[in-house]
Amino acid sequence: MARREERNLLVGLDIGTSKCVAVVGQVTPEGQVEVVGRGEHVSRGMNRGDVVNIELTTQAIKRAVENAEHMANCRAQSVFVGISGTHIRSLNSTGVAPVRAGSVSERDVDSVMDAARAIAIPADQKILHVIPQEFVVDGREGIHDPIGMHGVRLEAKVHIVTGSISAAQNIHKCVESCGLKVDKLILQHLASSYATLLPDERDLGVCMVDIGGGTSDIAVFKGGTIRHTAVLPIAGNQVTNDISVAFRTPAPYAEEIKVKYGVALPEFAAGDDEIEVKGVGDQPPRRLSRLTLAEVIKPRYEELFRFIRKELHRSDWYDLIAGGVVLTGGSAQMPGVVELAEEIFELPVRLGTPHNVDGLKDVTRSPAYSTAVGLLLYGRSSKPQIAKAPTQGMGYWAQRVGDWFRGSF
Ligand SMILES: Nc1ncnc2c1ncn2[C@@H]1O[C@H](COP(=O)(O)OP(=O)(O)OP(=O)(O)O)[C@@H](O)[C@H]1O
Ligand SMILES: [Mg+2]
Numbered sequence: 001m002a003r004r005e006e007r008n009l010l011v012g013l014d015i016g017t018s019k020c021v022a023v024v025g026q027v028t029p030e031g032q033v034e035v036v037g038r039g040e041h042v043s044r045g046m047n048r049g050d051v052v053n054i055e056l057t058t059q060a061i062k063r064a065v066e067n068a069e070h071m072a073n074c075r076a077q078s079v080f081v082g083i084s085g086t087h088i089r090s091l092n093s094t095g096v097a098p099v100r101a102g103s104v105s106e107r108d109v110d111s112v113m114d115a116a117r118a119i120a121i122p123a124d125q126k127i128l129h130v131i132p133q134e135f136v137v138d139g140r141e142g143i144h145d146p147i148g149m150h151g152v153r154l155e156a157k158v159h160i161v162t163g164s165i166s167a168a169q170n171i172h173k174c175v176e177s178c179g180l181k182v183d184k185l186i187l188q189h190l191a192s193s194y195a196t197l198l199p200d201e202r203d204l205g206v207c208m209v210d211i212g213g214g215t216s217d218i219a220v221f222k223g224g225t226i227r228h229t230a231v232l233p234i235a236g237n238q239v240t241n242d243i244s245v246a247f248r249t250p251a252p253y254a255e256e257i258k259v260k261y262g263v264a265l266p267e268f269a270a271g272d273d274e275i276e277v278k279g280v281g282d283q284p285p286r287r288l289s290r291l292t293l294a295e296v297i298k299p300r301y302e303e304l305f306r307f308i309r310k311e312l313h314r315s316d317w318y319d320l321i322a323g324g325v326v327l328t329g330g331s332a333q334m335p336g337v338v339e340l341a342e343e344i345f346e347l348p349v350r351l352g353t354p355h356n357v358d359g360l361k362d363v364t365r366s367p368a369y370s371t372a373v374g375l376l377l378y379g380r381s382s383k384p385q386i387a388k389a390p391t392q393g394m395g396y397w398a399q400r401v402g403d404w405f406r407g408s409f
Contacts, residue, residue, distance in 0.1 A: 009036075009072065012375030013061065013079040014188065015171065017046045017214030017237065018330060020060035022079070023363060024072035025376035033376050035359030037074070038369075039067025048214040048233050049085030049188070051170035058174045065178060078181035080379040081171060082188035082371050083128065084217050087164035090229040092133070093119050095156045104137060104146045104154055112156040125162040128187060133157040133225045142223070159226050161187050183379060189217035189229060191374030196328050196352030196367075197221060206323035208352065209308060210370060211331035213237045216304055220317045228315050234304045236331035239297055246296045247288065253278045257293065258334075264301045265336035266294040294336075301337060305344040324348035330368035 008027040014020070024037030041063040045056030069076055095116025099108050117130045135146040136155035146154060168185055175182050192210040193202075205222040213236045220228040239262075244254035257277065263269050269290035276285050312318035324347040327338060332351055341349040354364050354373035363369045 007074065009074055010376050010379040011065070011068065011076045011079045012372045012379060013065070013081045013175065014372040014375060015046060015057060015061065015082065016043055016212055016371070017049060018212065019043050020057070020064045021369065021372045022064040022068035023369070023372040023376060024068050024074060024076070025357070025380070027380055031380070033357045033380055035357055035363045035373065035376070037068040037072025038360055038363050039064040039069070039071065046214065049231070050087065050167055051174060054170065054174055058177045061174055062178045065180065076180060078183045079175060080183045080375040081175060081185055082191050082375055083163055083168065083171060083185045084188035084215055084231055085163070085167055086215065086231055086233050087167050088161065088187065088229070088231050089125060090159060090161045091119070093117070093158050093160050095158070097154050099137070099151050099154050103148055103150045106147065108154050109146060112154045113158070116156045116158040117160065119160065121162050124165055126165045126168060127160060128163045128185060129161040129190065131159045131226050133159055133227065134223070159229070161229060184382065186375060186378050187229065188371045189219040190226065191378055192217070192328055192370040193219045193221065193374065194377040195354040195356070195370040195374035196326055199224070201323040201326065204323040205321040206326060207312060207317070207321050208326045208328065210329040211235050211304070211327060212329045213331070216308070218308060218311065220312070220315070220321065222320055228317055230311050232304065232307055232311070234300070234307060239300045239331065242296050242300050243293065247277045248280050248283070249277050250280060258297070261290050261293055262297050262334050263290065263294045263336045264297055264334050264340045266291050266298065268336040269294045297334070298340065301340055302344065305341050309345055321347065324350070326350055326352040328352035328367040328370040332367045
């Protein structure tokens with residue numbers, strides 16, 4: 001069996017509320033990530049991004065990783081794992097440090113980053129990412145790499161993401177029970193954004209929304225870097241629940257009907273299409289039109305998009321995202337969702353699928369795998385010994401600054 005190191009393999013593990021996915025990526029000599037293995041298992045031990053059952057989550061991870069290993073013909077030792085949930089908090093912070101020897105040195109940047117991360121956070125939270133937004137040297141703003149610049153005062157503006165210590169510990173526990181090491185915990189929406197956003201969008205200003213089963217994760221980018229993150233507890237599971245309640249049908253059937261026939265706008269439902277809906281207990285099945293189904297689905301997506309719009313206004317980013325909105329995640333796949341989102345946001349909206357990766361088409365073409373693929377892309381950037389090609393010609397420091405902007409700090 002080929003050993004992991006010899007083939008430059010990385011493993012991404014997305015423990016979602018609906019599904020637990022492990023993907024194996026092989027980094028080619030040119031630095032490209034090729035997805036060579038995928039394993040998936042239904043996730044029953046998670047609720048809104050949080051581990052609520054260690055045993056079930058561990059089993060799901062084990063199965064997903066085993067299947068991915070089998071497909072890729074390898075043995076995983078460590079994994080890049082996504083983390084999300086309503087316990088995630090984020091804030092922007094600034095640090096200031098003197099430039100000691102006339103021009104900015106690596107030591108000065110270390111000092112200013114330490115100053116920026118020295119913030120009071122609640123005792124039950126830990127810092128997950130400190131991502132530089134820009135450096136300022138003697139009032140000159142918008143600097144990405146300050147090393148060597150002349151000045152006396154260095155400032156760093158950073159985005160800090162924190163998460164619950166116990167939520168992180170539970171994930172560690174589940175992963176380690178499977179005999180795996182955690183390479184790093186990565187914010188799921190940060191990972192999804194690596195997989196779906198284009199550099200132009202990140203520069204111009206864009207809001208990425210990963211609509212999963214339990215949560216909708218938001219990340220706003222502008223000027224090439226992350227500016228704002230938020231997690232909303234509304235996603236696909238509520239849509240399924242609405243269908244289940246409205247049509248008095250068990251949740252598994254509601255889910256099946258949603259995925260097979262659901263549309264988010266009545267215009268997308270051919271009026272005369274009829275669906276058979278199984279009743280609860282021994283009640284006989286009933287027939288419904290797709291139009292009626294669309295009328296149940298639409299209000300929940302509408303509610304979600306209105307919440308997001310409100311969140312963008314509240315955080316003052318709404319007017320600054322000229323690049324519009326990118327929707328990804330399993331629940332973004334429903335026909336009509338992009339059009340409904342455009343109506344509500346009054347901004348251009350597109351569906352985000354993973355890009356910049358090769359390999360298994362069912363992974364690289366589906367919005368449901370954006371987080372998993374993003375974890376691989378993140379892993380490639382943060383393990384320069386694996387990603388040999390992209391770092392060629394780049395000094396250690398330039399590489400490190402690049403890692404910072406990706407949140408690998
Ligand atoms: N074709 C489809 N149309 C509409 N919804 C879909 C479709 N396929 C999957 N979904 C929904 O997508 C959701 C799962 O999305 P995803 O796989 O991104 O979630 P997850 O990553 O497990 O959850 P989370 O990110 O919230 O922890 C489920 O609610 C499912 O019903
Ligand atoms: Mg997800």
